[in-house]
Amino acid sequence: MQRIFMEARLSDLGKARFFSLQEEEDDEEKLYALLDELAEGAPRERKPFPLSDVTVGVKCGGSDGYSGLSANPLVGEAADMLCSWGGRVVATEIPEMFGAEDVIASRIGEEDVFRNFAATIRWFRDYFDAHGQPVYENPSPGNKEGGLTTLEENSLGAVTKCGASPVSDVLPMGAQASRRGVSVIFGPGNDLVSSTAMAAGGAQIILFTTGRGTPYSTVVPTLKISSNTA
Structure with a gap:
């Protein structure tokens, strides 16, 4: 999946994070670390809509x-x-x-x-x-x-x-x-x-x-x- 994203050369790929369960000793710790990175890079504000x-x-x-x-x-x-x-x-x-x-x-x-x-x-x-x-x-x-x-x-x-x-x-x-x-x-x-x-x-x-x-x-x-x- 990561290779597909890379080949697509998406302009906002910097907003995506990847990790492999098989390559991580502590997948939960890695997941939360990546979520923190995404939160820091997402300054968008919620707005009401109908x-x-x-x-x-x-x-x-x-x-x-x-x-x-x-x-x-x-x-x-x-x-x-x-x-x-x-x-x-x-x-x-x-x-x-x-x-x-x-x-x-x-x-x-x-x-x-x-x-x-x-x-x-x-x-x-x-x-x-x-x-x-x-x-x-x-x-x-x-x-x-x-x-x-x-x-x-x-x-x-x-x-x-x-x-x-x-x-x-x-x-x-x-x-x-x-x-x-x-x-x-x-x-x-x-x-x-x-x-x-x-x-x-x-x-x-x-x-x-x-x-x-x-x-x-x-x-x-x-x-x-x-x-x-x-």
């Missing part, structure tokens, strides 16, 4: 039986509040919608957006078939150990993090969300790829629910959310 300028990504990974009962619905309520104030919500993980497509489709009010959503679902299903991958491999063994049982149960819980607001757009990976409400971005369930897709889509923060636990973050601030009750 919630209508906020774009939030919603994500789940390492889900368990409580994710769809409490953690994801909580994020969904936050998503609805943001949408009611004119903000934007972006979601992806298209394979995580298998079995719950109707929930998302029922909230689409424009025919061209509906067609794009249907085509996106179809593309991912065809991709699974073309590569001999079973659609019903999800939920994973870890999900099942956490209490999830079927693809539909996993998906119906996953889509609740999108709230109940209208789905206003379906976007290719890398496109910026510009319409108010919920935008669905073309992307897989993989934590790294889907989170990056939402960041590229304009998400300034990602609300990431996890029941089994996952260490992954992304290039924008990521808030991990877990629950242990229904």
Whole structure:
């Protein structure tokens, strides 16, 4: 990653710091030292701005039986509040919608957006078939150990993090969300790829629910959310 940044010759590379966990005897001490350096070199001041300028990504990974009962619905309520104030919500993980497509489709009010959503679902299903991958491999063994049982149960819980607001757009990976409400971005369930897709889509923060636990973050601030009750 450091080599990629160097080759890109970014003008503000001085604001970035790198370290390798394998090369540090005390990675925590090194991390805090680098954070201090970054804080000293970042004199920017926080400024107020309206919630209508906020774009939030919603994500789940390492889900368990409580994710769809409490953690994801909580994020969904936050998503609805943001949408009611004119903000934007972006979601992806298209394979995580298998079995719950109707929930998302029922909230689409424009025919061209509906067609794009249907085509996106179809593309991912065809991709699974073309590569001999079973659609019903999800939920994973870890999900099942956490209490999830079927693809539909996993998906119906996953889509609740999108709230109940209208789905206003379906976007290719890398496109910026510009319409108010919920935008669905073309992307897989993989934590790294889907989170990056939402960041590229304009998400300034990602609300990431996890029941089994996952260490992954992304290039924008990521808030991990877990629950242990229904």
